[in-house]
Amino acid sequence: MASRGGGSERRDLARVALVREVIGPDVELYVDANGGYGTGQVVRMARRMDEFGVTWFEEPVSSQDLAGLAAVRRQVLPDVAAGEYSWSPADSWRLLEAGAVDCLQLDVTRCGGITGFLDGAALAAARGVQVSGHCAPNLHAQAGAAVRNLRHVEYFHDHQRIERMFFDGALDPEGGRLTTPDPGPPGLGLALRAPDAEPFRQG
Numbered sequence: 001m002a003s004r005g006g007g008s009e010r011r012d013l014a015r016v017a018l019v020r021e022v023i024g025p026d027v028e029l030y031v032d033a034n035g036g037y038g039t040g041q042v043v044r045m046a047r048r049m050d051e052f053g054v055t056w057f058e059e060p061v062s063s064q065d066l067a068g069l070a071a072v073r074r075q076v077l078p079d080v081a082a083g084e085y086s087w088s089p090a091d092s093w094r095l096l097e098a099g100a101v102d103c104l105q106l107d108v109t110r111c112g113g114i115t116g117f118l119d120g121a122a123l124a125a126a127r128g129v130q131v132s133g134h135c136a137p138n139l140h141a142q143a144g145a146a147v148r149n150l151r152h153v154e155y156f157h158d159h160q161r162i163e164r165m166f167f168d169g170a171l172d173p174e175g176g177r178l179t180t181p182d183p184g185p186p187g188l189g190l191a192l193r194a195p196d197a198e199p200f201r202q203g
């Protein structure tokens with residue numbers, strides 16, 4: 001959500017205000033800065049966003065800036081989230097050890113697959129921290145169902161659209177909720193519809 005380099009605070013705040021107006025007062029409002037702010041800047045911005053009831057601040061500063069994330073976390077009301085760029089349990093552990101996150105993001109396509117996701121979730125659980133599945137909802141729904149400290153599964157419209165275009169068994173996010181995955185089918189419960197995917201084959 002943050003403008004490139006955090007260079008347009010007014011526009012960012014206007015976006016937050018507009019979203020709050022559209023979704024109404026009873027829906028949680030999440031902000032993703034994509035690491036676009038500096039530490040002092042994000043503290044100032046978070047305080048200005050308090051009037052809009054923001055409850056989640058994703059990557060307010062770079063996820064590589066553990067000290068910055070921890071400093072932000074100590075000073076703002078929304079939960080601070082990061083971890084989508086963790087490539088191993090060691091990366092997740094560094095975020096947790098630094099006290100940098102209220103919720104650890106995990107991405108099975110980056111963190112070592114489902115095994116890495118489960119390892120990261122276990123590390124987070126040991127510190128009383130929840131986890132969030134980053135994108136690829138039909139991958140994370142299965143893995144997330146296996147851990148007690150899952151807060152939610154993130155999905156973008158384009159990810160959900162592609163999964164439903166090409167796979168049987170993709171979950172339906174109608175109403176903002178993914179139903180519990182069917183435990184019957186093997187693996188992730190997805191079956192590729194090859195004829196639908198064929199026109200997009202590369203090479």
